[in-house]
Amino acid sequence: MSKLTLSMAQTMVSAALAKAADLGLKPLTVAVMDAGGHLVALARQDGSSIMRPQIASGKAFGALAMGTGTRWLNANAETRPHFVQALNGVAGGAIVPVAGGVLVKSAGGEVLGAIGVTGDSSDNDEICALAGIAAVGLVGDCG
Amino acid sequence: MSKLTLSMAQTMVSAALAKAADLGLKPLTVAVMDAGGHLVALARQDGSSIMRPQIASGKAFGALAMGTGTRWLNANAETRPHFVQALNGVAGGAIVPVAGGVLVKSAGGEVLGAIGVTGDSSDNDEICALAGIAAVGLVGDCG
Amino acid sequence: MSKLTLSMAQTMVSAALAKAADLGLKPLTVAVMDAGGHLVALARQDGSSIMRPQIASGKAFGALAMGTGTRWLNANAETRPHFVQALNGVAGGAIVPVAGGVLVKSAGGEVLGAIGVTGDSSDNDEICALAGIAAVGLVGDCG
Amino acid sequence: MSKLTLSMAQTMVSAALAKAADLGLKPLTVAVMDAGGHLVALARQDGSSIMRPQIASGKAFGALAMGTGTRWLNANAETRPHFVQALNGVAGGAIVPVAGGVLVKSAGGEVLGAIGVTGDSSDNDEICALAGIAAVGLVGDCG
Numbered sequence: 001m002s003k004l005t006l007s008m009a010q011t012m013v014s015a016a017l018a019k020a021a022d023l024g025l026k027p028l029t030v031a032v033m034d035a036g037g038h039l040v041a042l043a044r045q046d047g048s049s050i051m052r053p054q055i056a057s058g059k060a061f062g063a064l065a066m067g068t069g070t071r072w073l074n075a076n077a078e079t080r081p082h083f084v085q086a087l088n089g090v091a092g093g094a095i096v097p098v099a100g101g102v103l104v105k106s107a108g109g110e111v112l113g114a115i116g117v118t119g120d121s122s123d124n125d126e127i128c129a130l131a132g133i134a135a136v137g138l139v140g141d142c143g
Numbered sequence: 144m145s146k147l148t149l150s151m152a153q154t155m156v157s158a159a160l161a162k163a164a165d166l167g168l169k170p171l172t173v174a175v176m177d178a179g180g181h182l183v184a185l186a187r188q189d190g191s192s193i194m195r196p197q198i199a200s201g202k203a204f205g206a207l208a209m210g211t212g213t214r215w216l217n218a219n220a221e222t223r224p225h226f227v228q229a230l231n232g233v234a235g236g237a238i239v240p241v242a243g244g245v246l247v248k249s250a251g252g253e254v255l256g257a258i259g260v261t262g263d264s265s266d267n268d269e270i271c272a273l274a275g276i277a278a279v280g281l282v283g284d285c286g
Numbered sequence: 287m288s289k290l291t292l293s294m295a296q297t298m299v300s301a302a303l304a305k306a307a308d309l310g311l312k313p314l315t316v317a318v319m320d321a322g323g324h325l326v327a328l329a330r331q332d333g334s335s336i337m338r339p340q341i342a343s344g345k346a347f348g349a350l351a352m353g354t355g356t357r358w359l360n361a362n363a364e365t366r367p368h369f370v371q372a373l374n375g376v377a378g379g380a381i382v383p384v385a386g387g388v389l390v391k392s393a394g395g396e397v398l399g400a401i402g403v404t405g406d407s408s409d410n411d412e413i414c415a416l417a418g419i420a421a422v423g424l425v426g427d428c429g
Numbered sequence: 430m431s432k433l434t435l436s437m438a439q440t441m442v443s444a445a446l447a448k449a450a451d452l453g454l455k456p457l458t459v460a461v462m463d464a465g466g467h468l469v470a471l472a473r474q475d476g477s478s479i480m481r482p483q484i485a486s487g488k489a490f491g492a493l494a495m496g497t498g499t500r501w502l503n504a505n506a507e508t509r510p511h512f513v514q515a516l517n518g519v520a521g522g523a524i525v526p527v528a529g530g531v532l533v534k535s536a537g538g539e540v541l542g543a544i545g546v547t548g549d550s551s552d553n554d555e556i557c558a559l560a561g562i563a564a565v566g567l568v569g570d571c572g
Contacts, residue, residue: 003332005332006329006330006331006332009329010329036336038330038336038337038339039328039330039339040329040330041328041329041330042325042327042328043292043295043296043326043327044292044324044325044326044327045292046289046291046292047210047254048210049207049208049209049210049254050178050179050180050207050208050322050324051207051208051209051230051233051234053324053325054233054234055230055233057233058229058232058233074225077225078225081224081225084225085225085228088228088229088232093229093231093232093233093235094232094233095229095232096226096229096230096232096233097225097226097229098223098225098226098229145288145289146288146475148475149472149473149474149475152472153472177322178321178322179320179321179322179323179324179479180322180324181322181323181473181479181482182471182473182482183472183473184471184472184473185468185470185471186435186438186439186469186470187435187467187468187469187470188435189432189434189435193465193467194467196467196468235378321479322479323479350478350479350480351478351479351480352478352480353476353477353478366527367510368503368506368507368510368513368514368526368527369525369526369527371514371517372487372517372522372524372525372526372527373480373484373525374522375487375517375522375523375524375525376480376483376484376486376487376522376523376525377480377483378522397476397478
């Protein structure tokens with residue numbers, strides 16, 4: 001199980017959105033990337049604003065960029081803003097350093113990809129990201 | 144009334160500029176975008192400086208990007224500067240996160256577009272944006 | 287039916303991929319955008335190469351940019367290459383001007399969005415795009 | 430009369446669109462820039478596709494960039510494509526080198542601005558641009 005397949009990614013998206021429905025969250029956008037930082041599946045709910053695909057992708061990419069969830073990047077943005085800014089410089093501005101980007105790992109610790117969620121509070125976004133990961137029996141790293 | 148037409152956008156521009164005349168404001172630029180963040184109408188008054196079209200557009204786009212008026216972005220720029228900087232990264236620098244970008248909604252809450260105003264203080268810019276929205280019987284969301 | 291919803295977009299993706307399976311095509315990536323050129327749903331099949339999300343999106347965006355399917359852009363790239371190059375200049379390089387980007391319209395001719403497909407020949411990509419549109423009872427404009 | 434005012438620009442936009450209505454053209458977008466290449470007024474008709482503001486602006490800017498209408502650029506794109514490509518390089522991709530961008534001059538030959546029109550054939554776009562210029566008693570240079 002060394003690859004994150006489209007089937008797995010679609011299950012993750014559905015589970016993340018189901019969690020959001022359970023919690024009564026605002027409209028979300030969910031992006032799932034493979035280990036190379038390339039989109040596998042994306043869904044934007046009705047009413048989720050127009051830059052949400054880029055934000056969800058930016059969270060997933062940020063997690064992969066540093067090898068840990070974007071909660072770590074959010075903390076660093078407060079303590080070492082110059083580092084996070086410079087990281088986004090070398091990344092071409094592709095990273096959104098707030099919670100809600102979660103690294104997806106196998107039980108053995110192999111990085112298989114990442115999921116990024118946006119639309120509600122960053123904490124709630126992250127809860128949905130973890131629900132997506134749990135639905136395929138993998139392990140989330142929030143940072 | 145599910146679309147923001149050119150006729151509506153031109154009425155919004157005229158009403159915003161009429162409000163500015165009433166208040167004796169500095170020369171303004173007004174941009175009206177549809178729900179997808181694409182210009183429908185723009186007017187730059189004589190004496191309004193050369194980057195004002197981009198600033199007015201950047202306010203309107205910022206409102207649409209996050210699904211709320213740019214007053215919200217201005218507040219976030221103070222509390223979470225790394226988020227607003229990163230948002231502009233994924234948006235290609237197209238967002239101006241200060242008040243004066245107001246989301247345009249139907250009475251039922253559907254996002255129809257946004258209006259961005261620049262040239263005077265952000266508060267006064269926003270007053271003119273709201274006057275534009277009122278002139279077409281729609282609802283403004285300042286953030 | 288004035289909006290392209292997530293539910294409709296997911297149906298379009300599934301139908302396009304089902305058509306590809308029927309025809310025995312190579313692994314595809316499918317992107318569905320709303321009328322404003324913003325992603326609603328995207329799926330990349332296992333084995334579809336890493337830039338396919340950008341290519342599928344670039345086809346969908348190209349159709350929306352000009353208001354007709356990308357077959358029109360492909361023809362213009364041959365007869366007026368300077369126009370297509372310049373169009374991509376003002377579009378920030380976001381357009382892929384080959385067949386496989388199909389505009390999605392209502393029966394009444396309103397533009398609701400676009401679907402872009404990539405992975406097999408452009409002609410086969412377009413066949414799958416049309417299958418996606420047919421599955422939601424809308425009308426495709428190939429250009 | 431050394432400046433192109435907002436009032437003049439709005440008259441030019443209205444006259445260009447009135448000409449299009451007379452001729453039964455497709456939905457247009459019209460952009461009017463001052464002598465510095467900065468937008469003064471823009472209008473996108475209902476049904477004019479989403480990149481049209483950039484295309485109309487790119488025609489107006491192209492006319493100002495070279496000091497003559499974009500018909501000249503279109504001809505050069507065929508005979509000296511490397512020049513037009515390099516021009517767009519130094520212009521940051523802001524130029525659309527096809528007919529429909531017309532320089533606006535005073536009777537004495539002073540450049541006051543430019544008007545760009547897009548949406549129908551380039552020849553028809555140019556006819557509407559010239560109608561806009563005629564409406565304010567100025568002189569058009571098509572290139």
